[in-house]
Amino acid sequence: MKTVEPRRASSPVAFRSLAAVERVGNKLPDPFWLFWLLALGVVVLSAVLSATGFSVVQGSTGKSIAVRNLLSADGLVVIVDDAMRNFASFPPLPTIVAVMLGISVADRSGFISTLLRRMVARVSGRYLTFALSLTAMVGHIAGDAAYVTLIPIGAMAFCAANRSPVLGCVVAFVSISAGYDASPSLTTTDALLSGITTAAAQTVDPNYTVTPVANYFFGLASSVLIALVITVVVETVLARRPDLAVDQPSEAGAGDPETAEPTGREQRALRVTGLVAVAFVAALVVVMIPAGSPLRGPGGGVVTSPLFTGMAPVLGLFFAMLGVVYGRLAGTLTRAPEIVAAMTDGVRSLAPTLVLFFAISQFLAYFKWTNIGEILAVSGAETLRGFRTQGWLVLIGIAVVVTVMNLLVTSGSALWSLVSPVFVPMLMLIGIAPEATQAVYRVADSATNCITPMSPYFLMALRFIQTYRKSAGIGTLASFTLPLAGAVWLVWICFFTAWYLLGIPFGPGA
Numbered sequence: 001m002k003t004v005e006p007r008r009a010s011s012p013v014a015f016r017s018l019a020a021v022e023r024v025g026n027k028l029p030d031p032f033w034l035f036w037l038l039a040l041g042v043v044v045l046s047a048v049l050s051a052t053g054f055s056v057v058q059g060s061t062g063k064s065i066a067v068r069n070l071l072s073a074d075g076l077v078v079i080v081d082d083a084m085r086n087f088a089s090f091p092p093l094p095t096i097v098a099v100m101l102g103i104s105v106a107d108r109s110g111f112i113s114t115l116l117r118r119m120v121a122r123v124s125g126r127y128l129t130f131a132l133s134l135t136a137m138v139g140h141i142a143g144d145a146a147y148v149t150l151i152p153i154g155a156m157a158f159c160a161a162n163r164s165p166v167l168g169c170v171v172a173f174v175s176i177s178a179g180y181d182a183s184p185s186l187t188t189t190d191a192l193l194s195g196i197t198t199a200a201a202q203t204v205d206p207n208y209t210v211t212p213v214a215n216y217f218f219g220l221a222s223s224v225l226i227a228l229v230i231t232v233v234v235e236t237v238l239a240r241r242p243d244l245a246v247d248q249p250s251e252a253g254a255g256d257p258e259t260a261e262p263t264g265r266e267q268r269a270l271r272v273t274g275l276v277a278v279a280f281v282a283a284l285v286v287v288m289i290p291a292g293s294p295l296r297g298p299g300g301g302v303v304t305s306p307l308f309t310g311m312a313p314v315l316g317l318f319f320a321m322l323g324v325v326y327g328r329l330a331g332t333l334t335r336a337p338e339i340v341a342a343m344t345d346g347v348r349s350l351a352p353t354l355v356l357f358f359a360i361s362q363f364l365a366y367f368k369w370t371n372i373g374e375i376l377a378v379s380g381a382e383t384l385r386g387f388r389t390q391g392w393l394v395l396i397g398i399a400v401v402v403t404v405m406n407l408l409v410t411s412g413s414a415l416w417s418l419v420s421p422v423f424v425p426m427l428m429l430i431g432i433a434p435e436a437t438q439a440v441y442r443v444a445d446s447a448t449n450c451i452t453p454m455s456p457y458f459l460m461a462l463r464f465i466q467t468y469r470k471s472a473g474i475g476t477l478a479s480f481t482l483p484l485a486g487a488v489w490l491v492w493i494c495f496f497t498a499w500y501l502l503g504i505p506f507g508p509g510a
Contacts, residue, residue, distance in 0.1 A: 031414040035359035038418070039366050043079075046070045046370040056375050056382075065378060068370050078369050083362060090361035092195030092413070093354070095212070097347060098312040099191045102319030103141065104346020105339055109327030111273060112142045113149055114266045120157045128161050129171055130231040136175030137223035140183040141319075146176050147457045151464045164244035165468045167234065170480045173461035175230055177449035178481075178488045181412070181442035182222035186212055189412065190219070191312050193438055196416050199364060200424035201434040203374055212311045214435045215442060216507040218499060222443075225495055226488055233487045238480060269329035276325050280318060308508065353413070360417045367421050377425035391432050392497050395440045398423055399493055402444035407452045412445050435506045443496050447489035450481040 029037065050069035057064050069075050078086075087093070106112050119135040120128070132154050139146035150172040158168030181189055190212040201208040262270065288295055288307065295307045307314060323342070327333020333342070367373045405415060419441070424434050449455055458477070465472045499506070 031411050032356050032359045035356070035363045035414070035417075039359070039363040042363065042366045042370060042372060043070045043075075046075070046366075046372065049372070054375075056378050065371050065375055067372060067375065070366060070370055075369070078365060079362075082365065086365035087358050087361045090195075090357055090364070091199050092192045093357055093361075095191040095195045095312040096188055096353065097350065098316045099188050099319075100316075100346045100350055101343045102316035102321075102323070103143075103188065104349070105323035105333070105342045106319040106326070107142060107145065107323070108338070108342035108345065109323040109333040110266070110330060111270070111323050111326035112139075112145075114262045114270055114326070114330070116142075116146075116149055117153060118262050118267065118270055120153060123157070123161075128157060128163070129234050130227055132157060132168065132171050133175040133179075133227035133230045134184075134223065136172055137179055137183050137227060138185060139176060140180060140187045140189065141185055143188055147173070147460055150176060151461055155464065155468065163239075166465050166472075167238060167244060167480075169461060169464045169468075170238070170477070170484075171230065171234055173457070173464075174450045174481055174484045174488075175227065177455070177457060178230075178447050178485055179223065179226040180449055181446045182219050182226055184220050184223045186216065186311075186315055190215065191315065192413050193416055193442070196413065196420055197424060197434050197438045200420040201428060203368060203377065203421065203425045204428045208434065210434050210438065211308045211507075212315070213308060214507040215439045217504070218439050218496075218506040219442070221499075222492065222495065226492065229487050229491045230484060233484050237483060266330050269326050272329055273322050273326040277318070277322055280321065284314075356411070356414060360414065364417065364421060373421040374425065376422045377429060391427075391430070392500055394427065394430070395432070395436065395500065396493060396497065398427075398437070399440050399444040399496075402441055403448055403489065406445055406448050415445060416441060436500055439499075439506045440496055443489075443492045447485055447492060451478060451485045 046067055047069050049067040050072075053066070055064050055066035070079060103112075116135055116139050119138065120132050123131040132150075136146065136150055139150050142149065151169050154168035154172030155165035156168070158171075159165045181193075183189075194210045194212045194214055197210040197214075198208065201210060284295075284307065287293055288305070290296075296305050320339075320343075323333065324339060327338075333339065402415065402419065405419070416438075420437075423441075424437050427437050428434060450458070452458060458474075462472065462474065462477050465477060469476070
């Protein structure tokens, strides 16, 4: 096939901006050190503000809030003696571990990979883009592993449909990254963000809990919406580009067992596992129906039930069960020690996250103890009340801020840990629920993931594309992802605004 050079970027200003983002981002320290620097800043700031007697008065209660000095005797106890307690009580820590124990079994058994391959197998070219994009939304179950699994699957599927594999790589990459916080199923992201949001909300209300299903309705609807938006932009704009020819023949990668269509045995195992999944969910529903069920919460509540407040181990059990059933039937996970090994590997993969959590937990503990976070929240809330700004405009403003920050801080949990201690309590004080704040964050945190060169998966996607077009560079990939990111951000923000104004619950009990 004839090699076609990528056309010159149609928006050089945009590409220069991306290059500037990359240069600035490369100067930032690793998030682990970034949070320790922020913690040090809180220590110094607390000493300075405390010495000046800085305080604010909360208008609604008349309560005076003063800054507490971390360099005092009590403050040093928080820094030294409470360090392990700060880490152990960090809400996302046990949640993410419990969920990952189950997901790692499902992943090791091959269940998730087979499910993703089956979802795009034998789909006609007419519906291929939407099927691949929606599969990516389901693929968020696998976390970052979805990039490694789905990008080559996308290329192979487009090849089989006599379409450009470059376009298949782009569709898979953008669907995973730009829609990262949307999924028709619960994922580790739901557990992770809800824990951080809970910690921030308890600054205002110590009893407030945000469950992993707090944004489920919104995430479910968003996953379909984003797949539709990506499909429309790809089919009406990107598919018409004249530079979709590739260097490699369309059969490239067709023999890769990781991207081939599932075998008969795998498909049978997948069907049985699907029936088990339905039976598991049905059993939970049946147990929850009686008003006196032990799984009901106080007063017979559903959202306050142990099933929802203890969602993490339930999710872990669910995915582990599916992995075991599939593994036994497919012959990929047949012995009990293999299940333990899979869980061990899953926890091992969390090592970078756990290291980051230690730094984040100390920063948040300092931020909360000094009252600096509460003072910022109260001051911000009073300012917003003075401007009499509509709640939806405030949320859109926060989305813009987070979108810009996401170009530099690409870790979703790190960025949310950075901004939630201010945004969540501040908006709670003006009547905006933490679930809504978390939902708009998820929109802003996702859409620009596919255009920032600071993301390692941006470069990973580029490497896959270079398999088919050796001359492809950052500008090539960005010229595909920029229109998709812009469309996803704009439509998703409008969708969020309509959802919020109509008062639709973001999730059960939200």
